[in-house]
Amino acid sequence: MxxxxxxxxxxxxxxxxxxxxxxxxxxxxxxIRKAQENTGKKIIYYKIKPGDTLYGILRKYNLPLKMIGEVAKLNKLKNPNLILKGHILKIPLPGVKKKGVKEKFKVANNVVPDFSPIINGKGARTYKKGMILLNSGMVNLQQNPVVTTGGNSYIIDLNNNLTEQEIKELQNIGYKVIKNKNQLRKLIEENLLNTFGSFEANGTIKLGTFDRLTYHYDYLIYDMETGSTKIFNLTPDTPKELKNLLSAYGITVEQPEAKFExxxxxxxxxxxxxxxxxxxxxxxxxxxxxxxxxxxxxxxxxxxxxxxxxxxxxxxxxxxxxxxxxxxxxxxxxxxxxxxxxxxxxxxxxxxxxxxxxxxxxxxxxxxxxxxxxxxxxxxxxxxxxxxxxxxxxxxxxxxxxxxxxxx
Incomplete structure (x- = not known):
């Protein structure tokens, strides 16, 4: 089967x-789901059986007898003592106050993917450890990683951590500064083009026949050397379970690291x-x-x-x-x-x-x-x-x- x-x-x-x-x-x-109280009421749909009484049905669900009036009103019963076999009865359950389950989602200090896995070590590197000392201050590579590719070095500053003076000093010692996602995309696309010769951006893959999984990606690369298909994303919004599911279809996903609870x-x-x-x-x-x-x-x-x-x-x-x-x-x-x-x-x-x-x-x-x-x-x-x-x-x-x- x-x-x-x-x-x-x-x-x-x-x-x-x-x-x-x-x-x-x-x-x-x-x-990200904040703790909240759920006070809404759920409805049970009960099919009336021979011998049922409204009092007996309430007892079955451990509901107070005083709810008979509420049930009668909800079901438009003229006589609560007269319920007919086979009819569907709506029974409201009291709202239960409870805290929602917290889910925490934390992106690692930057949104810069590591180029290394996607290009198989052909010249590009991402450095996220260490410091760069300047006259005007210090650049923390955990917050502002360095990407080296095509003989150039880039400092990623999407969160605007660097001052104008620090940017000038970095430029004077040979670093280019990436200030927004459009510049980052351009850098990535140039690197992918130089490495693979072709790629697809912002596309969709449909998997399966009966039940369907439609997956949207930032970049898709078909590696002619290995025959594998790779997805390259700029943000860590594909969870581990979905990455594993895509892997079952022969597609690997590379993206920034994130902590997901x-x-x-x-x-x-x-x-x-x-x-x-x-x-x-x-x-x-x-x-x-x-x-x-x-x-x-x-x-x-x-x-x-x-x-x-x-x-x-x-x-x-x-x-x-x-x-x-x-x-x-x-x-x-x-x-x-x-x-x-x-x-x-x-x-x-x-x-x-x-x-x-x-x-x-x-x-x-x-x-x-x-x-x-x-x-x-x-x-x-x-x-x-x-x-x-x-x-x-x-x-x-x-x-x-x-x-x-x-x-x-």
């Missing part, structure tokens, strides 16, 4: 315009076995209740759910219905089976197209990852279910983004 496709919980979900009959969700990966990673669960075994394991994962083999199906006695194959006899199904069970049929189509199974539990399920944009606020300036599947909202977390991924390396990349994945 190969690697299967799969989805899970996320950092931030922003609804986007409709995509045909499917919703689109965008996950913005955050590099991310928040809590997501979780991973792979459903195995036959379709009925996968659905049974999915319900167990979402509810915490283990199934019991029961005739030709599986029973969840606490939640009153009976999982059976599509062709199970009407007599067996009728017997379970009379005992108060909701029937979850399993079909050859796993997508249909998943929707029917989740609808027996009070959780919302939607067919989605997951879009991960990195870094945030750039709308894919660096990368864009798309994958189709389902989202399931539970009281504790959001899961994303997908049939599989194209390459095994895509799984740790998604998990590292804080996504709770289930592959079926």
């Amino acid at each position: 190969g690697w299967k496709r799969f989805i899970a919980a996320l950092l931030i979900i922003l609804p986007a315009p409709a995509y045909g009959s499917r919703n689109i969700y965008k996950i913005n990966i955050i590099k 991310k928040g809590k990673p997501g979780t991973l669960k792979i459903l195995t076995g036959t379709n009925i075994e996968k659905i049974t394991e999915l319900i167990h994962l979402l509810t915490g209740e283990k199934a019991i083999k029961d005739g030709n199906g599986y029973s969840f006695n606490r939640h009153k759910i009976f999982v059976v194959k599509e062709m199970t006899s009407p007599e067996e199904i009728t017997e379970k219905k009379m005992a108060g069970f909701t029937i979850a049929k399993v079909y050859p189509d796993m997508g249909k089976s998943i929707r029917e199974a989740v609808n027996t539990i009070p959780f919302a399920i939607q067919r989605i197209k997951l879009i991960i944009v990195e870094p945030p606020g750039t709308e894919g300036k660096r990368s864009r990852f798309e994958i189709k599947g389902f989202s399931i909202e539970t009281p504790n977390r959001t899961y994303f279910l997908i049939p599989g991924v194209e390459k095994p390396e895509e799984i740790p990349y998604l998990i590292s983004r804080g996504i709770n994945l289930i592959i079926y």
Whole structure:
């Protein structure tokens, strides 16, 4: 079967315009996220079962009885004591104040890449250690690195650390000073052109077929000697996990060093076995209740759910219905089976197209990852279910983004 496709919980979900009959969700990966309080309320969608009462449903979720009025108002119930089997009930969960997970992102004191790896040691060097002593002061190479290439030496001063007098003295002893990113780009492009003969700037690579990763780069170089493809970026905004994913496609990434401390990673669960075994394991994962083999199906006695194959006899199904069970049929189509199974539990399920944009606020300036599947909202977390991924390396990349994945 190969690697299967799969989805899970996320950092931030922003609804986007409709995509045909499917919703689109965008996950913005955050590099700097301030601690904040989340006081918003989540909604559980509960399918009313035989014998349910509003009081009993509130008790199931450990919600106070005083919320009956709020639930009745939200669902426009004229009589809270009269709820109809099969109807969908919206139940608001109280907002929980909690501190957000801090993510720290710190760029090393400058944004100057090291030329050495990208040109294979053919004359260019970047020096970031040591000092240059001048009459008017001292230049710290950690803050203002030196780049030597083509017989010239350049001092990089993008942060305007140098005084006019220091710049004059540096020029007098043979250094050229780079004051802005446009000058730096020109220097890099001249160096790349002299070294490789050709390169592409500010382009896009599309990888994969079914699930797509679109990656935007500053410079792309195809090394004729080694047959390798290299990306050269001016800023450290491609995280390690994404670099590893690109590496799986035979593309290496060179960029400045940065320290990146991310928040809590997501979780991973792979459903195995036959379709009925996968659905049974999915319900167990979402509810915490283990199934019991029961005739030709599986029973969840606490939640009153009976999982059976599509062709199970009407007599067996009728017997379970009379005992108060909701029937979850399993079909050859796993997508249909998943929707029917989740609808027996009070959780919302939607067919989605997951879009991960990195870094945030750039709308894919660096990368864009798309994958189709389902989202399931539970009281504790959001899961994303997908049939599989194209390459095994895509799984740790998604998990590292804080996504709770289930592959079926």
